[in-house]
Structures are given as structure tokens and as C-alpha cells.
Amino acid sequence: MWRSLRPIGRSGASGGYRRYAWTGADAECRLWFQAQAEARGLDHEVDRNGNQWAWLGDPLRGDAVVTGSHLDSVPDGGAFDGPLGVVSSFAALDELRRRGAVFTRPFAITNFGDEEGARFGLACVGSRLAAGQLTVEHAHRLRDGEGVSLPQAMEAAGYDPDAIGPDPERLARIGAFVELHVEQGRALDIGGDPVGVASAIWPHGRWRFDFRGEANHAGTTRLADRRDPMLTYAETVLAARREAELAGGLATFGKIAVEPNGVNAIPSLVRGWLDSRAADQDTLDTLVGAVERAAREHAEKAGIALDVVRESFTPVVEFRHALRDEIRRVLDAGDPHGTGRPVPVLGTGAGHDAGILSASVPTAMLFVRNPTGVSHSPAEHATEDDCVAGVLALADVLEGLACS
Structure with a gap:
């Protein structure tokens, strides 16, 4: 067989x-x-x-x-x-x-x-x-x-x-x-x-994080003038790891979609999917809440718009x-x-x-x-x-x- x-x-x-x-x-x-x-x-x-x-x-x-x-x-x-x-x-x-x-x-x-x-x-x-x-x-x-x-x-x-x-x-x-x-x-x-x-x-679930910035030329746009959602996404990935360690749960960004997805283009959108799990509901709520707060703090500082959508959840x-x-x-x-x-x-x-x-x-x-x-x-x-x-x-x- x-x-x-x-x-x-x-x-x-x-x-x-x-x-x-x-x-x-x-x-x-x-x-x-x-x-x-x-x-x-x-x-x-x-x-x-x-x-x-x-x-x-x-x-x-x-x-x-x-x-x-x-x-x-x-x-x-x-x-x-x-x-x-x-x-x-x-x-x-x-x-x-x-x-x-x-x-x-x-x-x-x-x-x-x-x-x-x-x-x-x-x-x-x-x-x-x-x-x-x-x-x-x-x-x-x-x-x-x-x-x-x-x-x-x-x-x-x-x-x-x-x-x-x-x-x-x-x-x-x-x-x-x-x-x-x-x-x-x-x-x-x-x-x-x-x-x-x-x-x-x-308990576990999947959350979609949509980071929206401004598309621009990678070779002509000054670093100070950029609204790059990839940086905010990267900060969020690192925050998810830190918060998971603190909470004793699991948090993983394992899937990403980028627009316009060009090598020489600053992205206009970075969409990342968070998979998070924990031994009990309170720990999971604490962990996901902390990741979202960190993402919003980084997004606000960088002028990035952020939407978070829970796509699935299993208690x-x-x-x-x-x-x-x-x-x-x-x-x-x-x-x-x-x-x-x-x-x-x-x-x-x-x-x-x-x-x-x-x-x-x-x-x-x-x-x-x-x-x-x-x-x-x-x-x-x-x-x-x-x-x-x-x-x-x-x-x-x-x-x-x-x-x-």
C-alpha cells in the first residue's frame, strides 16, 4: 500500500x-x-x-x-x-x-x-x-x-x-x-x-495581517521618504517570536504575499499569515493580542496602514x-x-x-x-x-x- x-x-x-x-x-x-x-x-x-x-x-x-x-x-x-x-x-x-x-x-x-x-x-x-x-x-x-x-x-x-x-x-x-x-x-x-x-x-487559529504602504522605485527613493510595509512586516515577525517565548506558546509567520512583488520596487502591500497556538485559550489570546499590538505600534511609527483579520479558529x-x-x-x-x-x-x-x-x-x-x-x-x-x-x-x- x-x-x-x-x-x-x-x-x-x-x-x-x-x-x-x-x-x-x-x-x-x-x-x-x-x-x-x-x-x-x-x-x-x-x-x-x-x-x-x-x-x-x-x-x-x-x-x-x-x-x-x-x-x-x-x-x-x-x-x-x-x-x-x-x-x-x-x-x-x-x-x-x-x-x-x-x-x-x-x-x-x-x-x-x-x-x-x-x-x-x-x-x-x-x-x-x-x-x-x-x-x-x-x-x-x-x-x-x-x-x-x-x-x-x-x-x-x-x-x-x-x-x-x-x-x-x-x-x-x-x-x-x-x-x-x-x-x-x-x-x-x-x-x-x-x-x-x-x-x-x-486552541489554534490563523490571522491575516495586511500591511499597506506606498509602492515606489527601489533605486531612486530616499530611505527617509519610503513607506515600506516590508519593514513593518519584518518587525512583526520578530515580535511574534519574542511574544511566543514570553507567553510559552507558538507563533509563526509562514506565508507571505507581496504586491507588486518586483525586485526593484518598494512594496505597496505585504500580506502575512500568522499561525498561533497555545496550551490554553487565555495564553493564546494574550499571545495574539501582543503580536497585533506590536504590529500596530510599528505600523503607526512608519505610516503604514494595517488590517488584521482572523481567518480561522479552533478552540x-x-x-x-x-x-x-x-x-x-x-x-x-x-x-x-x-x-x-x-x-x-x-x-x-x-x-x-x-x-x-x-x-x-x-x-x-x-x-x-x-x-x-x-x-x-x-x-x-x-x-x-x-x-x-x-x-x-x-x-x-x-x-x-x-x-x-
């Missing part, structure tokens, strides 16, 4: 992946998912929001156990973020069949669409739409860097954009959703554990304690990795479909060790042994939840 999926959407230049929503690479990933489902005799379907489902048993019975993740990527992303969860789900089903496990509840594997938000700037579009956390009107306004709207992209890919929207009937079928994911950090590696259980997802997600504790009990009882220690429980600053769905259905997450902690990069990695450990842990969890 891994070998057949690995080439799809991979850049020869960077070695990273460019699997953006509703593109050719995305279509190939969807065909791959469908083929894996059909090879196992599962019923494949695509819901109104473009999310894929592979069903074993009658979904209309309700109380289904669902697992899976996503197959799209950030720009030049790694091979594990998202796909590891989908591949492991199919592999866990294979393992359960090898054991002779008998399913007593409906079971499904899913691939949620546009989780990373790389094309339209909003993460978890497929699960947000299904859960009613993204309105149809807002979704229809989303546009990529080329000005292509989400409806246009969906229609070009052969899907009906007018059908998107909340899907409470489908979510009501789910009794538990468990997502396996590569850890995006080094907590498991430091502790020497191949697999862990998630406790919570930090803290505490995974359902009863489900989390049941998963820990199953894994601790088996001690499949021979550590002799309870399975570790850890929080994460990364958003996931499981976090979005947690407001509608009981959700939980498993993490697989990442020896370097690097993620959203071609250097993202997990060893084969740890990936297998993740599959076996997921199989144990699914057997405990869905089988007699």
Missing part, C-alpha cells in the same frame, strides 16, 4: 508532496483509496462534502466505529502526515481479519477532504462542512492563490458544489472515531515509546475521556511493545479532523513516534517498526471497540 501511494503528488525537485484539494494529485489519491476499499470488499461512497468512506456492515445501523485520516498535504509536505493514518487503517483491518475477529458494530475507514487547507487557506474543510462548523456561504467564498473558487475547483473535479453542507445524519451513525497520526513533535521519542494516546488539541479540544481511557486500558492490557509502562498520554498543537468531529461524536487519537520531530517537511519520518507498532495498536483498539 505504501509503495503504491508514495509516488502520487510527489515533487521531483523537493521530494515533498503537493497533494492539494481538487487537483489531479488529489484525484489520484481518491482513486487509490477507492481501490483499497474495493480490494477488501468494502462499500465505497463519497459524501456530499467530498469525504470518502469505506464501509464494512450496514452504516444505517448506527453506533459505527470509524477510523482514518486524510491524504492531502501542505506544500512540499512529508509522506506520513495524514496518509499514515489511512494506510494504517486498511492495514489494521487486514490484521483483524487475520486474527479472525468478528465485527459486531458497523466499521468504516475514511479519507477526509482538504484537511491541510493548503489550497484555500482553511484547514479541515471536509470535516468542518460535515460538522456544520463551516457555512456553505463561507465555503463558496473560499479562493485559491489563482483566484479559483472552491465551487469552481469542485465542479472541475466532477463534484457538485451545491450539495455541500452539514451532514448530521451521517455523523449520527458514528459511535466512535479513532484517528492514527504520526506525532508532530518528539515527546514519544524522548520518552522511548513507539505509540501514544492524545489528551487534547491546543481547545479535550478528547472524550471515556473513550480515551478505554483505549488506554486496551493498550495497557496488551503491552504490545514490551515497555512495561502505561501508554503515554500527550497533548498536541496540531489540528486534526478528529478535533473538528469531537463536538459531534466521541473521538480519540493515537500517535506514532517521529524520531526527529520534523513534520510538514520532506524530512518527516517514522521507522517501519514504529509504523507496524501503530498498526497493531490501532488493530487492538478497533478490536476492543468494534469486535466481539
